[in-house]
Amino acid sequence: MEIKEAAVIGAGTMGSGIAHVFAQAGLGVTLIEASQPLLDKALAGIAKNMDRQIAKGALSAEGKAAALGRIKPALAVEAAKAAQLVVEAVPESLAVKSDVFKRLDAACGKDAILASNTSSLPIASIAAATSRPDKVIGMHFMNPVPVMKLVEIIRGEKTSDSTYQAVNALTLKLGKVPACSKDFPGFIANRILMPMINEAAFVLQGGVATKEDIDTVMKLGMSHPMGPLQLADFIGLDVCLAIMEVLHKGFHDEKYRPCPLLKQLVEKGRLGKKSGRGFYDYGGA
Numbered sequence: 001m002e003i004k005e006a007a008v009i010g011a012g013t014m015g016s017g018i019a020h021v022f023a024q025a026g027l028g029v030t031l032i033e034a035s036q037p038l039l040d041k042a043l044a045g046i047a048k049n050m051d052r053q054i055a056k057g058a059l060s061a062e063g064k065a066a067a068l069g070r071i072k073p074a075l076a077v078e079a080a081k082a083a084q085l086v087v088e089a090v091p092e093s094l095a096v097k098s099d100v101f102k103r104l105d106a107a108c109g110k111d112a113i114l115a116s117n118t119s120s121l122p123i124a125s126i127a128a129a130t131s132r133p134d135k136v137i138g139m140h141f142m143n144p145v146p147v148m149k150l151v152e153i154i155r156g157e158k159t160s161d162s163t164y165q166a167v168n169a170l171t172l173k174l175g176k177v178p179a180c181s182k183d184f185p186g187f188i189a190n191r192i193l194m195p196m197i198n199e200a201a202f203v204l205q206g207g208v209a210t211k212e213d214i215d216t217v218m219k220l221g222m223s224h225p226m227g228p229l230q231l232a233d234f235i236g237l238d239v240c241l242a243i244m245e246v247l248h249k250g251f252h253d254e255k256y257r258p259c260p261l262l263k264q265l266v267e268k269g270r271l272g273k274k275s276g277r278g279f280y281d282y283g284g285a
Contacts, residue, residue, distance in 0.1 A: 001111070001166045007032060007080035008087050009100055011042035011073075014117055015089035017145025020046045023067040024059070024146075025174045030083060032074045039073040046071070049146055077103045080112075085170065087139055089117040092242050097121065098129040105130035113163050115139040119239070120190050120246040123156035123183045133158035137167055140187065141176075143235075151176045156183050185250030186243060194243045197235075200228035201259035204279070211279050229279040232262075233272035237279075241266050 004027060008019045011033040019031045019042070033039045047068060053059035059067075072079075077100065080086045086108060088100050097116060104114050113135050116126050127136035138154025151171045155164055164180070171178040181187040186194060200214050209217075215227020224231075232240050241263060247256040265271075265278060272278030 001084065001162070003085045003113075003166060003170045004028065005083050006030070006085045006087065007083035008089060009077060009080065009104070010089035011038055012089065014141060014143060014145065015087075016042040016045050017049075017143065018087050018089060018117065018141055019071055020049060020067075020146050021141075021174050021176075023070040024050075024063070026070070028070050028072070030072045030074050030079050032077060032079055034075070036073075036075065039075070043068075043071065043073060049144075053146070078107045080104060081107050081109065083108060083112055085113045085115060085167070087115045087117055092119060092121065092239060094121050094125055097126050101126055101129040101136070105132060111135075113137065113166060115167060117141055118154075120186045120243040122185070122250075123154050123159070127156050127158060134160040135163050137163050138181075138183070138187070139167055139171075140189070142189075149175075149177045150189075151178050152187055152189055153178050153180045154183055154187050155180065186247050190243050191247065194240060194247065195256060197228045197232045197240055198244050198256075198259050198262065201232070201262045201279075204229065205259060205261040233278035233280055233282075235272065236274055237262060237270065237272045238266050 006022050006027045007030040008015045009032050011031050019029045022029045031042065050059055050064040054061060054064060086104055088097060090096050090100055101114055114130060115137050117140055118138060119140055123136060123138045127133035130136055133156060136156055137159050140152035142148035142150045153167055168178050179188060203209060203214055204211055211229045215230050218224045218227045241258055244256060244258040269275055270277045273282050276282050
């Protein structure tokens with residue numbers, strides 16, 4: 001099945017980025033959010049990111065206009081009814097995602113593929129909210145979506161070959177590189193990345209080194225483009241903590257125990273760049 005019509009549920013940073021790359025690849029996209037102000041903000045952000053592409057010579061003004069014209073904003077999940085593929089990009093909560101999938105299952109055509117942009121939650125558990133587990137799959141984009149090439153594709157226990165092949169083909173059409181994971185907590189990316197961030201927090205908590213020196217070692221010693229503590233701030237410390245909790249619960253292994261310092265910062269509302277403060281200070285309260 002060639003996917004030509006898609007829908008994206010959630011117009012935050014990830015959802016708007018997914019809608020951006022879908023539209024730029026020629027797909028019709030229904031972008032769904034709970035309020036008009038959030039939709040307006042997302043569309044303005046997509047336009048701004050396309051302007052950056054124009055400035056770099058990666059997109060023409062005509063290409064921008066055509067892509068924006070393919071995005072249809074909507075305020076109800078039912079607006080996804082004509083989509084061949086729906087990608088959910090709502091907060092990282094199994095209860096929230098399950099509710100969305102249950103509603104999508106009722107609203108969408110029987111052949112529609114339902115994908116989750118989850119970064120750690122079990123695809124099988126999400127699929128259990130539907131009557132079509134064979135058509136449920138993980139499609140984990142990296143942030144920022146228009147820039148990052150990787151898409152982690154996660155096959156649930158009952159995901160069919162045809163569902164996987166359709167999503168894999170679409171990923172290639174987007175100009176992305178697919179990497180397939182089985183349905184284990186954290187998949188590939190976050191099972192490796194988040195324990196590294198968590199250990200960096202333990203190193204900081206233990207007074208081994210300053211946050212700047214920890215990040216410098218990883219940038220210059222391991223050629224990482226960004227140190228783990230700065231990266232955590234950009235991801236969101238609440239997101240990092242949630243993923244560590246999924247790993248800890250999923251594997252029942254103390255090596256995934258979230259660092260107390262990470263928990264303390266989240267409890268204080270220091271969530272990283274988005275709140276103005278995390279491990280670093282970005283001018284917030």
